[in-house]
Amino acid sequence: MSAALATQTPNAIAAGLVIDLALLTLLFIVAVNIARQRHLFAAVMLSGIYSLLSAAFFVSLDAVDVAFTEAAVGAGISTVLMLGGMLLTARREKPVSPRRAPVAFIVVTLVGAALVYASVDMPPFGSADAPANRYIGEEYVQRTPKEIAVPNVVTAVLASYRGFDTMGETTVIFTAGLAVILLLGIGSARGGRAVRDKEEEE
Amino acid sequence: MDHLILRVLTKMFFAPILLFALYVQFHGDFGPGGGFQAGVIFAVAFILHALGFGLEATRRVMPPRALLFGMVIGLLFYTGTGAAMMALGGNLLDYEQIAPHSTHHAGQHWGIFLVEFGVGLCVASTMLMIFYHFAGREPEIDSEDW
Numbered sequence: 001m002s003a004a005l006a007t008q009t010p011n012a013i014a015a016g017l018v019i020d021l022a023l024l025t026l027l028f029i030v031a032v033n034i035a036r037q038r039h040l041f042a043a044v045m046l047s048g049i050y051s052l053l054s055a056a057f058f059v060s061l062d063a064v065d066v067a068f069t070e071a072a073v074g075a076g077i078s079t080v081l082m083l084g085g086m087l088l089t090a091r092r093e094k095p096v097s098p099r100r101a102p103v104a105f106i107v108v109t110l111v112g113a114a115l116v117y118a119s120v121d122m123p124p125f126g127s128a129d130a131p132a133n134r135y136i137g138e139e140y141v142q143r144t145p146k147e148i149a150v151p152n153v154v155t156a157v158l159a160s161y162r163g164f165d166t167m168g169e170t171t172v173i174f175t176a177g178l179a180v181i182l183l184l185g186i187g188s189a190r191g192g193r194a195v196r197d198k199e200e201e202e
Numbered sequence: 203m204d205h206l207i208l209r210v211l212t213k214m215f216f217a218p219i220l221l222f223a224l225y226v227q228f229h230g231d232f233g234p235g236g237g238f239q240a241g242v243i244f245a246v247a248f249i250l251h252a253l254g255f256g257l258e259a260t261r262r263v264m265p266p267r268a269l270l271f272g273m274v275i276g277l278l279f280y281t282g283t284g285a286a287m288m289a290l291g292g293n294l295l296d297y298e299q300i301a302p303h304s305t306h307h308a309g310q311h312w313g314i315f316l317v318e319f320g321v322g323l324c325v326a327s328t329m330l331m332i333f334y335h336f337a338g339r340e341p342e343i344d345s346e347d348w
Contacts, residue, residue: 064234065234065235065236065239067234068226068234068235068239069238069239069242072239072242072243072246073242076242076243076246076249077242077245077246077249077329077333080249080253080333081332081333081336084333084336084337085336087336087337087339088336088339147307147310148307148310148314149306149307149310149311150231150232150310150311150314151231151232151233152230152231152232152233152234154234154236155230155231155236155314155318156231156310156314158236159231159236159313159314159317159318160295160297160310160313160314163284163295163297163313163317164284164294164295166280166317166321167280167281167284167295169238170276170277170280170320170321170324170325171277173324173325173328174273174274174276174277174324174328176328176332177273177327177328177329177331177332178273180331180332180335180336181270181331181335184335184336184338184339185335
């Protein structure tokens with residue numbers, strides 16, 4: 001990563017900075033609007049836009065696999081599922097009592113200050129000495145061409161080195177689907193066999 | 203006819219989305235993507251169909267019963283691949299057993315291919331199944347009702 005940065009011209013770095021700043025500003029504006037929005041349909045749509053913007057930001061951070069997942073799941077599926085969920089409940093958020101506002105403001109300020117304080121200690125972006133790029137991460141990058149011979153290291157880690165984890169994740173998705181079927185009912189609402197209670201038959 | 207532009211566009215995009223999902227599925231070890239993303243994109247094509255043509259039409263194209271089988275078979279494909287490696291004399295999910303004498307790790311390629319197929323099938327069926335259940339609770343809604 002640092003090697004890639006070193007080979008870039010100053011113009012390319014400046015262009016990247018402008019894109020990053022534009023994306024982060026848009027993310028901020030959308031986030032503020034989600035928080036201020038009382039109409040749930042608008043809030044769901046804005047959160048889809050938020051996911052799409054963060055996917056674009058992940059691309060600029062060179063995390064293409066994460067960006068792909070964010071765009072497909074965050075902007076695609078979850079927006080639709082949120083809309084579906086919203087149909088089953090209310091269309092508008094309940095008004096919040098203004099007496100709680102100072103408490104919320106203090107909590108948000110404290111957490112924000114803690115995050116900014118923590119970010120001072122973070123290694124520079126793309127640094128070769130960052131813990132994320134050393135130890136096991138470095139090991140995977142070095143060993144994948146020899147042991148797995150798959151060009152995409154992310155896939156090698158996901159499906160082979162951490163194959164057991166991914167098996168668990170697939171089971172989690174399966175279980176989530178099963179839970180939805182059990183809770184919302186496979187034979188109810190529309191389609192499927194209707195289950196009739198005995199009292200109804202009498 | 204209601205939503206004419208939406209329906210024409212849905213028909214135009216349906217097949218390319220499925221094709222893109224298959225590309226992401228089978229190209230996952232060379233570029234970004236893999237079974238999870240491919241499964242979601244595959245499900246999105248049918249969700250788009252349901253948004254344009256109504257849930258009943260989509261249920262005729264992809265019945266919920268088939269999805270139930272897809273969920274189970276997808277998961278069993280993954281665990282089955284893992285267990286087959288044990289039957290071949292290795293550890294669970296030790297793909298080298300598929301082609302132990304290969305000089306370019308063909309076993310790893312096949313193992314990742316099979317496992318990702320299981321993930322893709324399971325994720326696509328589960329996502330669509332969840333959507334069916336959320337969307338199927340409420341009958342057709344008017345455009346003004348949002």
